[in-house]
Amino acid sequence: MKISDLGEFGLIRKIKQQSKGRSPSTLIGIGDDAAALSLSPSKKLLTTTDMLLEGVHFDLSYTDLYSLGWKSAAVNLSDIAAMGGVPRFCLTALGIPSSISVEQIKEFYKGFNALCRKYSVDLVGGDTCRSEKGLVVSVTALGEVEKKKMLTRAGAQPGDLIFVTGTLGDSAAGLEMLRAGYRGEGTGARGKGHNSELRIPNSPLILKHLQPMPRIEWGRKIALSGCATAMIDISDGLSSDLGHLCEESRVGAEIYADQIPFSKDISKAANHLNAAPLHYALSGGEDYELLFTVAPSKLKKFLSLEIVSTQIGTIISGNKMFLYDNDKRAILKPRGFNHFTC
Ligand code: ADP
Ligand code: MG
Numbered sequence: 001m002k003i004s005d006l007g008e009f010g011l012i013r014k015i016k017q018q019s020k021g022r023s024p025s026t027l028i029g030i031g032d033d034a035a036a037l038s039l040s041p042s043k044k045l046l047t048t049t050d051m052l053l054e055g056v057h058f059d060l061s062y063t064d065l066y067s068l069g070w071k072s073a074a075v076n077l078s079d080i081a082a083m084g085g086v087p088r089f090c091l092t093a094l095g096i097p098s099s100i101s102v103e104q105i106k107e108f109y110k111g112f113n114a115l116c117r118k119y120s121v122d123l124v125g126g127d128t129c130r131s132e133k134g135l136v137v138s139v140t141a142l143g144e145v146e147k148k149k150m151l152t153r154a155g156a157q158p159g160d161l162i163f164v165t166g167t168l169g170d171s172a173a174g175l176e177m178l179r180a181g182y183r184g185e186g187t188g189a190r191g192k193g194h195n196s197e198l199r200i201p202n203s204p205l206i207l208k209h210l211q212p213m214p215r216i217e218w219g220r221k222i223a224l225s226g227c228a229t230a231m232i233d234i235s236d237g238l239s240s241d242l243g244h245l246c247e248e249s250r251v252g253a254e255i256y257a258d259q260i261p262f263s264k265d266i267s268k269a270a271n272h273l274n275a276a277p278l279h280y281a282l283s284g285g286e287d288y289e290l291l292f293t294v295a296p297s298k299l300k301k302f303l304s305l306e307i308v309s310t311q312i313g314t315i316i317s318g319n320k321m322f323l324y325d326n327d328k329r330a331i332l333k334p335r336g337f338n339h340f341t342c
Pocket of ligand 2: 126127128
């Protein structure tokens with residue numbers, strides 16, 4: 001069905017029906033002039049917004065709307081996770097071109113709500129406009145964190161140990177496979193092996209790119225433990241995001257190429273890829289893993305938390321980052337995704 005047949009308000013009604021809020025903290029959700037939310041007075045409010053633009057952040061020839069909805073929620077929830085917070089509410093603003101159908105918007109919210117529901121996050125509002133060119137998605141997330149437990153990019157000290165959760169480079173490798181024409185079943189995108197019933201791509205690299213998992217539980221555990229001194233999520237690539245953490249903390253870093261965690265999948269996909277896993281980890285971005293620093297005196301306690309993470313280096317004084325690779329030391333320059341230089 002065309003969106004013009006339904007109209008703006010008909011579409012908002014459908015989105016509302018599809019996104020019933022559950023939290024008692026949502027006093028007024030979708031449907032009034034503003035949402036009314038009740039928040040805990042003992043906590044800090046966290047807010048974040050991320051935009052995803054067709055042609056800049058995603059390509060609808062290999063991104064299905066379910067995955068796009070999921071990812072739009074994930075990138076915002078990841079920012080809340082990176083502060084050690086609990087995500088509570090979301091708002092979605094859409095600019096919709098005439099080429100997008102009502103069914104596609106429904107798929108978008110299926111994906112969006114699937115992730116939000118997992119974390120009891122309520123969709124409480126947004127905006128809906130026509131776009132003259134390309135699909136525009138802007139999501140705002142609101143979260144909360146205990147006043148004394150919040151983690152920021154500032155706070156890392158020389159001697160602190162640098163850790164990352166999960167594995168790095170998978171998302172960028174998945175994107176390269178998609179760009180090369182590989183689809184993997186269940187991405188919902190046009191391509192070989194497409195099965196619209198399957199919503200989970202069967203290639204783990206493609207899945208990580210299209211439907212990243214924000215590390216909310218790990219972010220909470222890290223923050224509540226009191227072991228970490230600084231934290232950021234890896235959205236632009238390790239070199240870039242470590243650069244941000246160092247800049248805000250006014251420190252330098254050294255990291256070891258042979259300690260960076262890679263998945264079995266990225267090694268198995270080597271034939272389909274043009275670059276080494278290290279390249280994707282350093283410069284690829286969109287892994288949405290957490291990068292954080294641990295005070296050496298808290299290492300034992302931190303390790304007892306059993307968070308899936310790897311120590312990849314150490315914070316040093318100064319303002320430079322170094323990469324040790326095969327016993328060679330090289331200056332590491334931030335080379336992640338940058339909208340205005342790429
Ligand atoms: P107003 O003109 O007062 O801004 P709108 O007609 O734009 O109100 O929106 C009506 C209600 O629907 C509001 O609660 C708004 O937050 C919500 N809303 C509009 N678009 C969306 C959307 N894409 N997703 C979720 N909620 C939406
Ligand atoms: Mg409006």
